[in-house]
Amino acid sequence: QVQLVESGGGQVQAGGSLRLSCAASGRTFSGFVMGWFRQAPGKGREFVATISGSGGNTYYSESVKDRFTISRDNAKNTGYLQMSSLKPEDTAVYYCAAGRRWNNPRPGDFGSWGQGTQVTVSS
Helix, strand or coil, X not given: CCEEEEECCEEEEXXXXXXXXXXXXXXXXXXXXXXXXXXXXXXXEEEEEEECCCCCCEEECCCCCCCEEEEEECCCCEEEEEECCCCHHHCEEEEEXXXXXXXXXXXXXXXXXXXXXXXXXXX
């Protein structure tokens, strides 16, 4: 089992940027896929981005592609989500997760989740 702790959320105006971090412990960090998901009020959990264990492969939802960048530093056991050109519809609780599938993933592919960090984008 891996433990995950997100940080870096906050409030930002539309067009701004934020960087989320996900600190991992409990397992070899490079041994699992890392993903970011989000959940807006009244909606289901939505896939955002994934990155393979080595960092060599990434996958994004169409809604964030070209605006968000996922990365990881295996030496620091930390993953990141750089968010730019933020829109009000990006407002959600963002979760990082550890799993086994980076290509076209589903929440069920991820067995460990962080507690989430709130991102609020105002217009």
